[in-house]
Amino acid sequence: MAMFTPDENIFADEYPLRENYQPQQIQERDQELEKFQNALQPVINGAPPKNIFLYGKTGVGKTVATNYLLNHLQQDAQSYDIDLNVIKQPCNNISSSYQVAVNLLNQLRGPTESVSTTGYPQQDVFNMLYRELDELGGTVLIVLDEIDNIGSNDDILYELPRAESNGYVDDVWPGIIGISNDFTFRDNLSPKVKDTLCEEEIHFPPYDAEELGAILGDRAEKAFHENVLSGDVVPLAAAFAAQDSGSARQGLRLLHKAGELARANDDREVVDDHVRQAQTELERDQLEDGMRELTTQGHLVLCAVSAFEITNVAPVRTQEIYDRYVTYAERVDVDALGERRIRDHLSELSLHGFLQVSQRNDGFHGGSYYEYELNVDLESVVAVLQEISRLEDIPTQLSEASQ
Numbered sequence: 001m002a003m004f005t006p007d008e009n010i011f012a013d014e015y016p017l018r019e020n021y022q023p024q025q026i027q028e029r030d031q032e033l034e035k036f037q038n039a040l041q042p043v044i045n046g047a048p049p050k051n052i053f054l055y056g057k058t059g060v061g062k063t064v065a066t067n068y069l070l071n072h073l074q075q076d077a078q079s080y081d082i083d084l085n086v087i088k089q090p091c092n093n094i095s096s097s098y099q100v101a102v103n104l105l106n107q108l109r110g111p112t113e114s115v116s117t118t119g120y121p122q123q124d125v126f127n128m129l130y131r132e133l134d135e136l137g138g139t140v141l142i143v144l145d146e147i148d149n150i151g152s153n154d155d156i157l158y159e160l161p162r163a164e165s166n167g168y169v170d171d172v173w174p175g176i177i178g179i180s181n182d183f184t185f186r187d188n189l190s191p192k193v194k195d196t197l198c199e200e201e202i203h204f205p206p207y208d209a210e211e212l213g214a215i216l217g218d219r220a221e222k223a224f225h226e227n228v229l230s231g232d233v234v235p236l237a238a239a240f241a242a243q244d245s246g247s248a249r250q251g252l253r254l255l256h257k258a259g260e261l262a263r264a265n266d267d268r269e270v271v272d273d274h275v276r277q278a279q280t281e282l283e284r285d286q287l288e289d290g291m292r293e294l295t296t297q298g299h300l301v302l303c304a305v306s307a308f309e310i311t312n313v314a315p316v317r318t319q320e321i322y323d324r325y326v327t328y329a330e331r332v333d334v335d336a337l338g339e340r341r342i343r344d345h346l347s348e349l350s351l352h353g354f355l356q357v358s359q360r361n362d363g364f365h366g367g368s369y370y371e372y373e374l375n376v377d378l379e380s381v382v383a384v385l386q387e388i389s390r391l392e393d394i395p396t397q398l399s400e401a402s403q
Ligand SMILES: Nc1ncnc2c1ncn2[C@@H]1O[C@H](COP(=O)(O)OP(=O)(O)O)[C@@H](O)[C@H]1O
Pocket: 018, 019, 020, 021, 022, 023, 025, 026, 027, 028, 029, 056, 057, 058, 059, 060, 061, 062, 063, 064, 065, 215, 248, 249, 252
């Protein structure tokens, strides 16, 4: 028998559940789309474009709506013979205006003439970028997605929108479409940037359960074989995602995971239990990602708490955790922090949901103190810690001790 066979039971086509699938229609965003469409109208009228700023939490349809409208705009511009270019620059791995400029420049120049991401004065990069834009001519819409990653270093957002009025370019009308997941980014922009960039602002609010139901239902219809989804699966996935984040991305992941669990289990139907299990697994994945991102000090504190968990003496007091932490820190040659700092680490780990904290009252002596224990199962904590080479053999020993 073949090792891989097409899925005849669960998925008809998994692609509509994937992140980068571009749906034919955008659901439940009529108002936002109308505002966005109006803001783009000058392009078709042959007027200079407006700068547009979209903001809202992750997963609420900002990228998908932008791609949808720009695809239509490009088609229509072509049929009216309007000179329009669209440049999309994802900024998720970019941390400064300078890098944005270099990336844009390199997109325009192509691989053979690309410049390196260091070594030029910023203004030179801007000037080279202006020359490329001028050469392109017409209207150039520049989409800077997840632009909040550049933080307070927002020169590019000041420079680009003014290139034309400042006479840096002659033959081109640049327009910026900035997209941000972070509300505070907009508020913290320098006032001079805010005025131009946020000429048209469009807010994308989180989805409610009903809206998510419509979005997920449409994808589910394409993704699953007929009669595979039991009736409460989509509403349940929508309800979970609405309660937590209002993100369609989260809802789609739940639905996808639920289907994968059913398939792995050779079940013929996806039912609400699969969705609940998917929710648990995705939450755990998220928690594990969070643990990986901790600092070495945070990891060492987790090692210490895990050690007490293994010997069944957790919850334990800060003092004991601290002593164990110091032993571990010395063993891997990390400078041990003072006890106050470890207290801060412990409360931060609790805030993230990795530890559970409880307050005890010492009746006799009249004081009160905190005790900590793991809030995640020991096995997954140790598994994550084992991936971190800085911790040397501590996690392996923990793992062996817990067998
Ligand atoms: N209104 C919508 N209609 C259809 N699909 C949507 C809608 N909103 C979000 N999605 C889907 O949800 C996922 C996340 O949307 P995305 O636009 O990437 O979110 P954002 O850019 O706001 O983080 C994508 O797979 C997208 O196709």
